[in-house]
Amino acid sequence: MDYKKLDLKCGLEIHQQLNTKSKLFCDCSTETKQKNPLELIRRKQHPVASELGEVDVAAQYEFLRDRKFNYQVFTGEDCLVETDSEPIHPLNQEALEVVLQIALMFNCTIPEEIHIMRKTVIDGSNTSAFQRTMVVGLDGFLEYKGKKIGIFHVSLEEDASAIIGEENGNVTYKLNRLGIPLVEIGTDVIEGFTPEEVQDIAYIIGMICRSTGRVKRGIGTIRQDLNISIKGGQRVEIKGVQELGLLSKIIELEVNRQLSSPKVEKEVRAANEDGTTRFTRPMPGAARMYPETDVPPLKISENLIKKIKNNLPEPLNKKIIRFKEELKLSEELSKQIVRSDYPDLFERFSKKFNIQPSIIANIFVNTLKDLKKRENLSVEDLTDEDFEKVLTMLEKGKIVKESVPDVLTFRLKNPSVKMEEIIEKMGLKTLSEEELINVVRDTIKENKDKPLNKIIGIVMGKVRGKIDSQTVVKTVKKEFEKIY
Amino acid sequence: MYSSKVQKILKIKKIRVGDRIKLVKNKKSFEGILMPRIELGNQDCIVIKLDNGYNIGIEFEKGVNVKKIKTEWKISVGKGKKMDKIIFDKKLPFVSILGTGGTIASKIDYRTGGVYASFSAKDLTTQIPELKEIANVKTREVMNVMSEDIIPENWGEIARAVAKEINSGVKGVIVTHGTDTLHYTAAALSFMLRDLPVPVALVGSQRSSDRGSSDTVMNIACAANFVTNSDVAEVCTIMHGSMSDDYCLVVRGTKVRKMHTSRRDAFRSVNESPIAKIHWDKKKIEILNKNYRKRKDGKVKVDDKIDTKVVMIKCFPGLDPDIFDYYLKKGYRGFVVEGTGLGHTPTLGKFSFLPKIEKIVKKEIPVVMTSQCIYGRVHPTVYHNLRELSKRGVIFGEDMLPETAYVKLMWVLGHTKKIDKIREMMLTNYAGEINKRIESNEFLI
Numbered sequence A: 001m002d003y004k005k006l007d008l009k010c011g012l013e014i015h016q017q018l019n020t021k022s023k024l025f026c027d028c029s030t031e032t033k034q035k036n037p038l039e040l041i042r043r044k045q046h047p048v049a050s051e052l053g054e055v056d057v058a059a060q061y062e063f064l065r066d067r068k069f070n071y072q073v074f075t076g077e078d079c080l081v082e083t084d085s086e087p088i089h090p091l092n093q094e095a096l097e098v099v100l101q102i103a104l105m106f107n108c109t110i111p112e113e114i115h116i117m118r119k120t121v122i123d124g125s126n127t128s129a130f131q132r133t134m135v136v137g138l139d140g141f142l143e144y145k146g147k148k149i150g151i152f153h154v155s156l157e158e159d160a161s162a163i164i165g166e167e168n169g170n171v172t173y174k175l176n177r178l179g180i181p182l183v184e185i186g187t188d189v190i191e192g193f194t195p196e197e198v199q200d201i202a203y204i205i206g207m208i209c210r211s212t213g214r215v216k217r218g219i220g221t222i223r224q225d226l227n228i229s230i231k232g233g234q235r236v237e238i239k240g241v242q243e244l245g246l247l248s249k250i251i252e253l254e255v256n257r258q259l260s261s262p263k264v265e266k267e268v269r270a271a272n273e274d275g276t277t278r279f280t281r282p283m284p285g286a287a288r289m290y291p292e293t294d295v296p297p298l299k300i301s302e303n304l305i306k307k308i309k310n311n312l313p314e315p316l317n318k319k320i321i322r323f324k325e326e327l328k329l330s331e332e333l334s335k336q337i338v339r340s341d342y343p344d345l346f347e348r349f350s351k352k353f354n355i356q357p358s359i360i361a362n363i364f365v366n367t368l369k370d371l372k373k374r375e376n377l378s379v380e381d382l383t384d385e386d387f388e389k390v391l392t393m394l395e396k397g398k399i400v401k402e403s404v405p406d407v408l409t410f411r412l413k414n415p416s417v418k419m420e421e422i423i424e425k426m427g428l429k430t431l432s433e434e435e436l437i438n439v440v441r442d443t444i445k446e447n448k449d450k451p452l453n454k455i456i457g458i459v460m461g462k463v464r465g466k467i468d469s470q471t472v473v474k475t476v477k478k479e480f481e482k483i484y
Numbered sequence B: 001m002y003s004s005k006v007q008k009i010l011k012i013k014k015i016r017v018g019d020r021i022k023l024v025k026n027k028k029s030f031e032g033i034l035m036p037r038i039e040l041g042n043q044d045c046i047v048i049k050l051d052n053g054y055n056i057g058i059e060f061e062k063g064v065n066v067k068k069i070k071t072e073w074k075i076s077v078g079k080g081k082k083m084d085k086i087i088f089d090k091k092l093p094f095v096s097i098l099g100t101g102g103t104i105a106s107k108i109d110y111r112t113g114g115v116y117a118s119f120s121a122k123d124l125t126t127q128i129p130e131l132k133e134i135a136n137v138k139t140r141e142v143m144n145v146m147s148e149d150i151i152p153e154n155w156g157e158i159a160r161a162v163a164k165e166i167n168s169g170v171k172g173v174i175v176t177h178g179t180d181t182l183h184y185t186a187a188a189l190s191f192m193l194r195d196l197p198v199p200v201a202l203v204g205s206q207r208s209s210d211r212g213s214s215d216t217v218m219n220i221a222c223a224a225n226f227v228t229n230s231d232v233a234e235v236c237t238i239m240h241g242s243m244s245d246d247y248c249l250v251v252r253g254t255k256v257r258k259m260h261t262s263r264r265d266a267f268r269s270v271n272e273s274p275i276a277k278i279h280w281d282k283k284k285i286e287i288l289n290k291n292y293r294k295r296k297d298g299k300v301k302v303d304d305k306i307d308t309k310v311v312m313i314k315c316f317p318g319l320d321p322d323i324f325d326y327y328l329k330k331g332y333r334g335f336v337v338e339g340t341g342l343g344h345t346p347t348l349g350k351f352s353f354l355p356k357i358e359k360i361v362k363k364e365i366p367v368v369m370t371s372q373c374i375y376g377r378v379h380p381t382v383y384h385n386l387r388e389l390s391k392r393g394v395i396f397g398e399d400m401l402p403e404t405a406y407v408k409l410m411w412v413l414g415h416t417k418k419i420d421k422i423r424e425m426m427l428t429n430y431a432g433e434i435n436k437r438i439e440s441n442e443f444l445i
Helices: A055-062 A094-104 A193-212 A244-260 A300-309 A317-324 A329-341 A343-352 A357-374 A385-396 A402-414 A419-426 A435-444 A450-463 A469-483 B002-012 B123-125 B152-166 B182-192 B214-230 B325-330 B356-361 B384-391 B402-413 B419-426
Strands: A009-016 A039-043 A066-072 A118-121 A130-144 A147-158 A162-167 A170-174 A181-187 A223-231 A238-243 A268-272 A278-281 A289-291 B019-025 B028-034 B045-049 B057-061 B064-071 B083-086 B092-101 B105-108 B115-118 B137-141 B172-176 B201-202 B235-240 B247-252 B256-258 B267-269 B276-279 B284-287 B310-314 B332-340 B367-371
Touching: A009 A193, A009 B310, A039 B235, A066 B019, A066 B105, A094 A130, A094 A147, A094 A300, A094 B247, A130 A193, A181 A329, A193 A244, A193 A329, A223 A244, A238 A244, A244 A268, A244 A278, A289 B256, A317 A329, A317 A343, A329 A343, A329 A357, A343 A357, A343 A385, A357 A385, A357 A402, A357 B123, A357 B402, A385 A402, A385 A419, A385 B267, A402 A419, A419 B247, A435 A450, A435 A469, A450 A469, B028 B057, B092 B214, B115 B256, B123 B137, B137 B152, B152 B182, B152 B402, B172 B214, B182 B201, B182 B256, B182 B402, B201 B214, B214 B235, B214 B276, B214 B284, B235 B267, B247 B267, B310 B325, B310 B402, B325 B356, B356 B367, B356 B384, B367 B402
Parallel strands: A066 A170, A238 A268, B092 B137, B092 B172, B172 B201, B201 B235, B310 B332, B332 B367
Antiparallel strands: A009 A181, A009 A223, A039 A066, A118 A130, A118 A289, A130 A147, A147 A181, A162 A170, A223 A238, A268 A278, B019 B028, B019 B064, B028 B045, B045 B057, B083 B137, B105 B115, B235 B247, B247 B276, B256 B267, B276 B284
């Protein structure tokens, strides 16, 4: 398809959770680990008489009339602030600094005074019936294929509760996601690019966020909204794309949908898992935002900006070159690890462990990809500590690199088993060379008349994962030659 | 308000709040609508609303260029109606909703964030649509005072306004009120409204009514149901009973206390069970405490004479008893002491209250003892120190809340200055303020 001819225009809005110690407006943890709710709070929400007129309120009322919202409250992860029973605390300074960092990396202008706004939401996902949000940076850009892509704004906002069920207007939410800091990056209109290139731009935006080392990773921590229009059509907004790899497909399908529909309405659609979209609601009219009056606006001092500018993370292209030169990675692997979720962890471990950096990079890039694709495992659940322990075992020779995927798989399938016990549980004890020689000698005895490569195969089958394959080949050859 | 520096430049450039302006600073330009300056933050910062709805502040200093593009909004301060009436169904009875500064229906100006109260019955039913199935509504703003600024003189004003509504024949009255001192007003109305024939419900909200999560809607809806349909003729508060929007508690005006700074279910019944539970969804009124006066015919009498020269003194380790001299010199004629435990005050050395109390009582000025424990009854004779206080003529206020005893003493002093009569009246139960029997399940409820 010729997207230039179709005049494809896209706008991206990328939301990424921050990995701060506490939530945006209270001291609750941003981890959502608790399984069993402490209690359930039941609420209703009401239309508010607004300046936007009766119709708007009537529509709100119609929508809210038969809706009840249940909120599951979790120990340590929710307090009176999340339940809308206490005014918010002062803004989390750590979150503000991370977002300032991101805004500066996108070359944004930072306002001298940041105003927290309330954005009205009526789906119950916020117990207060509005979401708090603030613009931290404006008018930035990033460079892509020699062109400037405008960054309209970088904002800091609170995440909403996660919906877990709906039945007859009874909507149930987990409250612990509410209040986790989110950075929102909105681009200007992106035009003159193909769907793949738009996806690539989204990827780079995500990478820049990750380069701060202070964003969360894993399913649900990043969500993308998309605006799509083609010549002669209306702007359609698609919300909640969780899988970045789906972006180009969604754009292609939406363009097809628009081309084949007689009339495209201005509307909001939600992303399905297969890349198609469904209608959710008409686009909201005027922005329903008014100031948060419980806490004062924040002054951003020049000193703070200077301090953050002096400590910006290394630009990604420089990092790729440095990994190649310092850690002797191939160009391809260096690019892959920088684009992954783990460049910082990789670098830290490469310095800490006496293991070839390319082996470590391969674990983060290829092993994890395989486990996810082939075994459908949620590799995001692996902690920094898990990786550290696996690498320690590898360095000490307790496991061989061939068994790393098995160890990680076992770990994900049996989260309650201690890492130290995994080796035993899996029968992964390594063999000493003497033990290997015995196995080789026995095998040769049992398989008289078999050629060398057959013997190697049988021995490999017996000792796989217990000793590295090069040693096996070497030992079998030596013993074979002794006899024949 | 913007600083004078900013106001001056806006005046020169003929720029008003609501105008679309362009601001250039350090070669960067910003365009948006000029917003009113909110109270907090740097008054030199010009606040503009960007086209995406966000506000930002740009500090005005030398080298900043401001230009008016056009007038975008004409912003005026919104005003609500002061009184109104709405008939939904001729068969339904009337209830009155009186405002004292707690908002019932609020309007918010989304452009500026300004919130103002509206007493238009239409706005009210837009916000609380189920009202039209319960009763016809009369609304009136009696005063517009924040709860913390209410003074004892306001209580009589509210009592008279309530009585006027009752005597005009309504089925019940709802008074909306800020929450901080709601329980003081509730106690005052309990003493001032004599021979009450219908229920009077005081209602507040812990989350302001401009937000979609406000507790106002359920509180008013439950109160409307209660004052229309129950047979209870008491002054009471009606507020959330739990964190959820499931039921409200009806608590006697003399037994209620705000027990939390911000939770919806802050208003709790002390030393007795709440009178009733109102289930919002099922519209069911469940009576929990049968000790109440029943609805009847007749008119209410207002007895609003009070003497406001009463003070409440909280007792704590190290308090200098000279504080009593200060109030005596100022002409105070009544003291309520929030004693420790069963009603103690220090009795040793320079911290002893005894000489002061002796001096006050000799002047025929009442000293009423209550407890800062909040729950439970004070006792005049259990310990030696209590007997010392009692001997000197301190009035032990039974299980009365300190706040209720404070309001009651003002009301009693409005009627008599004779110490024996004061003692008798303080220990007479006028409005359920004294409960002779406290049961084991009447604690922390």
